[in-house]
Amino acid sequence: MLHVENLTAAIGQTKILKGLNLDVGAGEVHAIMGPNGSGKSTFAHTIAGRDGYEITGTVTLDGADLLGMEPEDRAAAGVFMGFQYPVEIPGVNNMYFLRTALNSVRRSRGDTEISAREFLKVAKDAMDLVEMKQDFLDRAVNAGFSGGEKKRNEILQMAIMQPRLAVLDETDSGLDIDALRIIAGGVNALRGPERSMIVITHYQRLLDYIKPDFVHVLVDGRIVESGDHTLALHLEDHGYADFLNHGLDDAPEQPLTGVRS
Amino acid sequence: MTIDSPTRTGSDLSPAARRSVAERLDVIGYPTKRHEAWRYAPHRTLGALSFGPPVDIAAALPELDAKMPTIEGPRIVVVNGLVDTERSDLTCPDGLRLSSLADVSAEQPERVAHHFDIADDEIDDAYLALSIAFGDDGAVVRVADDVTLDVPIHVVDVAVPDPTRNASCTGVVIHLGARSSATVIETRLGVTDEFGGSNVRTTITLDEGATLEHVVLQDAPDTQVHLSRIDVTQAAESTFNARSFNLGAAFGRCAYNVVLAGAGATADLSGLFFGVGEQVLDQQINVVHAAPDCTSRQTFRGVLDDRSTGVFNGGIDVRPGADGTDAEQSNDNLLLSNYAEVNTQPRLEILADEVACKHGATVGQLDETALYYMRTRGLRADEARRLLINGFADQAIDDVGIEPVRAWITHRLGHDDV
Structure with missing residues (x-):
């Protein structure tokens, strides 16, 4: 479904992604782990369409070239990105924003717009999913939200937008264990055969809650190792040192112990 | 001259x-x-x-x-x-x-x-x-x-x-x-x-x-x-x-x-100036605290597009004897064009004791990160821009309680009242 081939991204002279290859099939959940500065967030933004990178390579979703599209067209094509730092938008009502967003995407897809009343139903279900109260919708987008509330708002948006591909950038950062449980619950509820996800995280902890089909290790702009969820456990025990200090040839074998089922 | x-x-x-x-x-x-x-x-x-x-x-x-x-x-x-x-x-x-x-x-x-x-x-x-x-x-x-x-x-x-x-x-x-x-x-x-x-x-x-x-x-x-x-x-x-x-x-x-x-009087002034083309929109505010324990607020927002100019010249004048004065002033501005201009100036003269006076001014442009964030949610660039501008301006409209007036302003500014 998502095909990434030899993707590079640079800001000026600084190369961040250096030939990234990844295929994500329908319904799959892929985790991308890596140390700080390895290019995880840049990868997410190249899929979502952020300005300011010089990009080469190929990124297609269901065969459609994403790199040639504006961010809003990618959203219409089914891309959703959960931000590591959701942006505060004072003065813009959350409900109005969400409905405008959903209707923009529906319009782009040639669907009819959803009425305020219908939208309330959609929003209600989404709010239940992330255990939010009604007053969340009445506030300005992320303005004055706590870290956990902002992240829940991201998952709420994902639940409303119903994307084909969700890229969740460090959705677990800054969350306490209860918030993590709620968010993981929301993500798991949104898993489905037609929806793929890329979960970017620094820590293995999130993957206790969201069990990925594949785990990839991103180091210095390249995926240096791929495996199943047990790879995350190896990283938890050994850190990224194996990948940072040695060449690719030294990458560890799949660990045989510590496998959870 | x-x-x-x-x-x-x-x-x-x-x-x-x-x-x-x-x-x-x-x-x-x-x-x-x-x-x-x-x-x-x-x-x-x-x-x-x-x-x-x-x-x-x-x-x-x-x-x-x-x-x-x-x-x-x-x-x-x-x-x-x-x-x-x-x-x-x-x-x-x-x-x-x-x-x-x-x-x-x-x-x-x-x-x-x-x-x-x-x-x-x-x-x-x-x-x-x-x-x-x-x-x-x-x-x-x-x-x-x-x-x-x-x-x-x-x-x-x-x-x-x-x-x-x-x-x-x-x-x-x-x-x-x-x-x-x-x-x-x-x-x-x-x-x-x-x-x-x-x-x-x-x-x-x-x-x-x-x-x-x-x-x-x-x-x-x-x-x-x-x-x-x-x-x-x-x-x-x-x-x-x-x-x-x-x-x-x-x-x-x-x-x-x-x-x-x-004594004990309150003046709460707020406003919005929204310039386009070559407009010059000038706010000259002067609040004189001539008695004790009075409160004043000046909260003005400016949005300047094209080659328009905004002016906020806000004075707080605390006279001798106006003890217990509580005065605040703020002016936040959004510049939508490289040719737009805003001139903001606080003038404070305080000649009394136990006075709380605050003032602040900001001049900013549309937040590019916020625009990007909104676009990743499917909003067209112009729509995201409009929503951000309205969001900024709406905070001045929030103070207006009279529905037909709110409706007139929002219609005038070309957006939905939320």
Whole structure:
């Protein structure tokens, strides 16, 4: 479904992604782990369409070239990105924003717009999913939200937008264990055969809650190792040192112990 | 810079008024860029205004009805400085009297004497002098003691530039009795694309414990000049809530001079100026704390696009003895173009003890990260931009409680009321 081939991204002279290859099939959940500065967030933004990178390579979703599209067209094509730092938008009502967003995407897809009343139903279900109260919708987008509330708002948006591909950038950062449980619950509820996800995280902890089909290790702009969820456990025990200090040839074998089922 | 001769308007004055205005204008002259309060004004444009006694144009003004906000309640419409009885509805509930300024001047001159009898040394600018000389007519709003009015009072000023006189003067006198409460909406409009303007001066007196909600909707055509001056005197425990929307005119000037004269009075001024094209929108605010334990707020937002210019010149003047003053001022601005400009300046003079004074100003551009964030949610770039701008402006509209006024403003700014 998502095909990434030899993707590079640079800001000026600084190369961040250096030939990234990844295929994500329908319904799959892929985790991308890596140390700080390895290019995880840049990868997410190249899929979502952020300005300011010089990009080469190929990124297609269901065969459609994403790199040639504006961010809003990618959203219409089914891309959703959960931000590591959701942006505060004072003065813009959350409900109005969400409905405008959903209707923009529906319009782009040639669907009819959803009425305020219908939208309330959609929003209600989404709010239940992330255990939010009604007053969340009445506030300005992320303005004055706590870290956990902002992240829940991201998952709420994902639940409303119903994307084909969700890229969740460090959705677990800054969350306490209860918030993590709620968010993981929301993500798991949104898993489905037609929806793929890329979960970017620094820590293995999130993957206790969201069990990925594949785990990839991103180091210095390249995926240096791929495996199943047990790879995350190896990283938890050994850190990224194996990948940072040695060449690719030294990458560890799949660990045989510590496998959870 | 040369100072325009007052004789350009002198020929139509009554002899006494002509002498008085001419003498005063000779002394003070027209403002120039050297006058702090007029520093950013387009003086060449102002110099092309010709003032004189009101001209009854008696024209049908079909565009006017479409421009005016629809507000149920008493209404007085002033066209080119003369009350238009056809368009006015002076039917009033008990406790309210709404009249033409000319009528009150003739019948009960003592009621409006304070609006005209201003000492020479207090006539600090030419447009005040012109207003005293030519602003004979307009509106008088009087609310009796202890009366709470449910319906807003609508005062509409319309400039219709006339070939012989392209500028008019209008006077508005508002007096709220003790413990009374009222809402007055002043809409300032213009008709035709001719050059011209309007000079509206409002004198507000709030007796002890009175509360006035006062809204200015300035939406003159961009071929016109609009000068607004609002002088407020507040007795003890009175409240003045001013909401100014300075949106129209080539040069739109909105000046407030508020004197907190009695202990415990509150003045809460907020507003929005939203400039496009080559507009210059000027807010001149002066709040004088002349009594102890008064509170004042100035909260103004500016949005400037294209080659427009915004000005916020906000003064807080705490007089000796005004202990316990609590004053805050803020001016946040959004520049939408590299050619737009905003000039913001706080002026604080504090001569009392135990005073809490805060001020702050910001100038920013649209948040690129926020635009990107919204676009990843499927909003088109222009839609995201519009939402962000409206979000910024809406925070000034939040202070307006009157639904039809909110609707008019949001419609004027071209967005949905959420």
